[in-house]
Amino acid sequence: MSPRSISEAKNQASPFDLNRRDLLKLLSVAGLTAPLALPAPEPGAPLYFTKEEFALLDALTELVIPADGHSPGAHAAGVAAYIDKSVAEAFLPEDKQTWREGLAGVNDLSHSLHSKAFLQGSKEQQLAVLKKMSASEQIKRRSSDPEQGKPTLPEKFFGQLKNTTIFVYYTTSIGIHQEIEYRGNVLLDQFAGYMPDEPLPPVSSLSATS
Amino acid sequence: MLIQFPPSNSEIDLKKTYDAIVVGSGAAGGMAAHALTSHGLKVLLLEAGAYQDTSKILHSMQWPYDHPRRGKMPPDYHALTAAEYRFRPRPYAAENSPYKKVTSYVEQWGGSDYSKTLVVDEKQNPTTGTPYAWVRSRVVGGKTNIWGRLALRLSDYDFKAKDRDGYGENWPISYADIEPYYDRVDTYLGVSGYPENLPWLPDGKFQRPIKLTYSELHLRNTLKGMNRVLTPYRAGVTTDGLKHNKYRSRCYGRGACNRHVGGCDIHAAFDSPTGLIRPAYDTGNLTMRTNATVREITVDKNTGKATGVAFVDSETRREYEVKAKTVVLAASTLESTRLILLSKSTTYPNGIGNSSGHAGHNFCEHVMGPSIAGFMPELVGKPRTIDDGKPGGFYIPRFRNLDKNSKLDFIRGYGFEGGSGCGMVPGSVYSTPGFGEDYKREARRMAGATIDIGGFGEVLARYENQIELDPQVKDSWGIPVLRFNYKFGENERKMCEDMVRAGREMFEAAKFEIVSSSSDMLPEGWSIHELGTSRMGNDPKTSVVNQFQQFHDVKNLFVVDGSTHVNASCQNPTWTIMALAWRSCDYLADQLQKGEI
Numbered sequence: 001m002s003p004r005s006i007s008e009a010k011n012q013a014s015p016f017d018l019n020r021r022d023l024l025k026l027l028s029v030a031g032l033t034a035p036l037a038l039p040a041p042e043p044g045a046p047l048y049f050t051k052e053e054f055a056l057l058d059a060l061t062e063l064v065i066p067a068d069g070h071s072p073g074a075h076a077a078g079v080a081a082y083i084d085k086s087v088a089e090a091f092l093p094e095d096k097q098t099w100r101e102g103l104a105g106v107n108d109l110s111h112s113l114h115s116k117a118f119l120q121g122s123k124e125q126q127l128a129v130l131k132k133m134s135a136s137e138q139i140k141r142r143s144s145d146p147e148q149g150k151p152t153l154p155e156k157f158f159g160q161l162k163n164t165t166i167f168v169y170y171t172t173s174i175g176i177h178q179e180i181e182y183r184g185n186v187l188l189d190q191f192a193g194y195m196p197d198e199p200l201p202p203v204s205s206l207s208a209t210s
Numbered sequence: 211m212l213i214q215f216p217p218s219n220s221e222i223d224l225k226k227t228y229d230a231i232v233v234g235s236g237a238a239g240g241m242a243a244h245a246l247t248s249h250g251l252k253v254l255l256l257e258a259g260a261y262q263d264t265s266k267i268l269h270s271m272q273w274p275y276d277h278p279r280r281g282k283m284p285p286d287y288h289a290l291t292a293a294e295y296r297f298r299p300r301p302y303a304a305e306n307s308p309y310k311k312v313t314s315y316v317e318q319w320g321g322s323d324y325s326k327t328l329v330v331d332e333k334q335n336p337t338t339g340t341p342y343a344w345v346r347s348r349v350v351g352g353k354t355n356i357w358g359r360l361a362l363r364l365s366d367y368d369f370k371a372k373d374r375d376g377y378g379e380n381w382p383i384s385y386a387d388i389e390p391y392y393d394r395v396d397t398y399l400g401v402s403g404y405p406e407n408l409p410w411l412p413d414g415k416f417q418r419p420i421k422l423t424y425s426e427l428h429l430r431n432t433l434k435g436m437n438r439v440l441t442p443y444r445a446g447v448t449t450d451g452l453k454h455n456k457y458r459s460r461c462y463g464r465g466a467c468n469r470h471v472g473g474c475d476i477h478a479a480f481d482s483p484t485g486l487i488r489p490a491y492d493t494g495n496l497t498m499r500t501n502a503t504v505r506e507i508t509v510d511k512n513t514g515k516a517t518g519v520a521f522v523d524s525e526t527r528r529e530y531e532v533k534a535k536t537v538v539l540a541a542s543t544l545e546s547t548r549l550i551l552l553s554k555s556t557t558y559p560n561g562i563g564n565s566s567g568h569a570g571h572n573f574c575e576h577v578m579g580p581s582i583a584g585f586m587p588e589l590v591g592k593p594r595t596i597d598d599g600k601p602g603g604f605y606i607p608r609f610r611n612l613d614k615n616s617k618l619d620f621i622r623g624y625g626f627e628g629g630s631g632c633g634m635v636p637g638s639v640y641s642t643p644g645f646g647e648d649y650k651r652e653a654r655r656m657a658g659a660t661i662d663i664g665g666f667g668e669v670l671a672r673y674e675n676q677i678e679l680d681p682q683v684k685d686s687w688g689i690p691v692l693r694f695n696y697k698f699g700e701n702e703r704k705m706c707e708d709m710v711r712a713g714r715e716m717f718e719a720a721k722f723e724i725v726s727s728s729s730d731m732l733p734e735g736w737s738i739h740e741l742g743t744s745r746m747g748n749d750p751k752t753s754v755v756n757q758f759q760q761f762h763d764v765k766n767l768f769v770v771d772g773s774t775h776v777n778a779s780c781q782n783p784t785w786t787i788m789a790l791a792w793r794s795c796d797y798l799a800d801q802l803q804k805g806e807i
Contacts, residue, residue: 060348064645070654082280089283090426091309130645137643162645169636179650181594181658184636185271188463191449192596193421196404196442200427203588 002121047088053103064165102157109154123124133158211389215499216229216261224532228254231534233504236352239540240482241788247495255504259348268475270466283326283732289317295733301336314345317438318470325471328355333484339694342745343735346745356472359448359479360782361401363392367410368779375621381776382748382757391647391789399480400448406441407427411607418449420600423631425586425661432720437607443602463599473536501525501617505689507553507562516767522687539769563761569754574671574742574778577702579732580709581664582723584717589659591756595630604628608780620704624667632657667710668780671742685769744773757796766807770794
């Protein structure tokens with residue numbers, strides 16, 4: 001095991017890691033058989049989500065990781081389509097349900113804040129909804145007390161939405177090559193970096209960027 | 211000419227008496243096969259799993275977007291989580307679990323789909339008792355197909371640890387006894403490292419070292435003032451190549467081993483199938499039988515000697531017996547001890563070679579979990595460099611309790627493994643808060659600046675930490691499973707608190723900004739370094755085997771894996787397992803030729 005794997009395990013486990021209650025739920029479906037094959041969808045239609053849900057998901061992922069001057073965002077990277085495909089083949093029914101309920105919760109929150117569905121709102125109103133949804137992330141960072149600020153459904157969904165969007169976006173060609181400008185996964189004759197006995201050059205010798 | 215490897219099981223002669231049967235084909239079994247065949251012995255290597263050519267299944271350089279699930283397993287596969295290990299009643303996967311396969315936690319990260327067939331199905335291989343994340347690999351090469359590659363030596367700080375703090379037992383060997391064999395392992399298999407001249411972490415016959423990133427070299431320089439060392443990862447990887455092994459390439463810094471669960475499709479990283487077994491096979495002295503789940507060591511009632519083994523074919527379920535002059539167990543720490551306990555007879559009512567009653571006891575390993583993550587502020591927003599094009603990051607060797615007069619509230623020590631900079635999917639994308647343009651820019655600017663370390667601490671060998679056979683539960687082949695009675699103690703808890711204190715202190719000294727730190731322990735077993743349970747010693751009343759890993763009670767029976775380790779040290783065990791196995795097999799061959807066994 002390497003520490004990279006420790007932090008990856010911790011990072012990646014967060015949206016999917018099970019607590020006691022989730023475990024009980026998991027145990028209760030232990031008699032399930034494999035899901036039935038889905039009927040062939042009409043070309044271009046989402047596999048699991050309704051067209052309305054898909055449009056909402058697509059908009060949300062783009063708000064989490066938008067296009068900017070540096071690279072295209074989640075929409076161009078096809079994040080929603082990938083999520084749709086993976087939710088369609090999710091094994092446990094609740095792994096599908098949390099998405100459907102989460103998206104409905106976003107509209108509910110938008111209605112309570114702005115009296116309109118999320119996609120009907122202005123960019124500012126949409127950002128306000130997301131800001132509200134991300135509140136528990138800020139609390140979690142400030143306090144180690146798990147009882148403080150128990151996440152509401154939209155807050156819980158924000159974690160799922162954000163982590164999934166991150167996983168999908170940063171494993172696309174756009175995410176790896178254009179956004180991160182990753183240079184590895186190539187054959188190197190010599191390792192890159194510094195020998196342990198080499199003098200450390202001043203930081204100023206590393207030119208600035210972005 | 212292409213030789214079919216391995217040959218079909220139907221071609222294998224199970225009628226003849228072999229010089230030695232080796233049970234298990236991982237680091238220990240592969241080394242036993244190599245060492246014994248090099249002495250001209252006719253060896254039968256038994257492996258419970260099948261042969262899987264990782265050259266074909268790993269796809270080290272495939273981009274995640276070229277894989278249908280970005281490297282993840284199919285949805286009807288499930289990898290156990292830390293919470294499941296902690297809270298779920300054992301066994302972890304019911305036989306009627308809805309999932310097609312339930313794997314150990316390692317499939318949660320990295321390569322998952324690439325290695326989903328390399329670890330066992332928990333449904334077929336249940337365990338009972340206290341929580342334990344037991345990662346098993348029933349496949350030719352075992353866990354060497356996925357190992358973390360940190361290839362460290364132990365020293366007399368470990369072998370003679372009792373002399374320093376009074377705890378436990380000394381090993382029946384000292385560093386001088388094993389040093390020539392460490393040298394041989396280094397030369398035969400290749401190890402990358404940078405010499406540091408530390409008595410508690412001896413240098414090896416190093417090939418080209420891994421280079422450090424900017425933040426790592428800065429931390430190394432900072433630690434010099436604190437009497438601590440940061441050294442490039444000592445990787446069991448051939449960085450210069452091995453002229454004597456045609457199955458292995460040198461390392462080309464693709465960084466693939468850290469993106470997956472481990473494993474190397476060009477075999478620059480050591481794995482037993484290409485490093486040991488195929489060269490042994492080429493001597494003409496090795497026969498390998500796959501799908502051979504050994505259930506018992508057979509005994510001659512008159513002499514008390516081992517006569518061979520009984521095994522069941524993992525696929526056809528047919529039962530077989532095969533004979534040999536000597537039997538060498540190398541099935542992994544806990545599986546070898548399980549075999550000892552399974553081999554009960556009128557001659558050996560407590561299990562073969564277990565007159566001491568110590569088999570199953572003194573179970574130890576490494577505790578992990580405590581970690582510190584941060585970044586070097588000066589590197590934020592700097593141009594991208596290749597930070598992951600190498601088989602590992604860095605290692606901070608033990609610095610605690612090296613002085614006998616040390617006044618800490620725990621004994622023994624720990625080391626840190628660490629990494630830094632930008633990987634294919636940098637850690638900053640997960641650790642950066644918020645969303646939108648600010649989030650995206652921040653994650654990008656931080657990607658090359660991050661650095662993190664995680665501790666690996668010695669878990670004390672305690673008699674009461676123990677495994678035994680479950681009286682009821684059996685595995686898929688009808689063989690009784692292991693029941694665990696094992697937990698971390700107060701010394702480990704205090705050590706983990708200290709890891710975080712010391713880790714934060716180093717980051718602060720280097721003026722790294724700390725993003726998060728935690729002293730939480732991961733579940734027992736997480737380090738995949740289970741050790742002990744059939745320890746070596748000079749006294750047959752308190753140990754199972756002697757210094758040559760030969761059973762005190764049964765002269766022609768040996769166990770050459772981690773089960774014989776007297777304590778866990780805090781240094782990773784694979785290189786020591788192989789050095790000891792080589793030494794013991796030299797002894798075995800010598801004794802056999804002299805007619806002593």
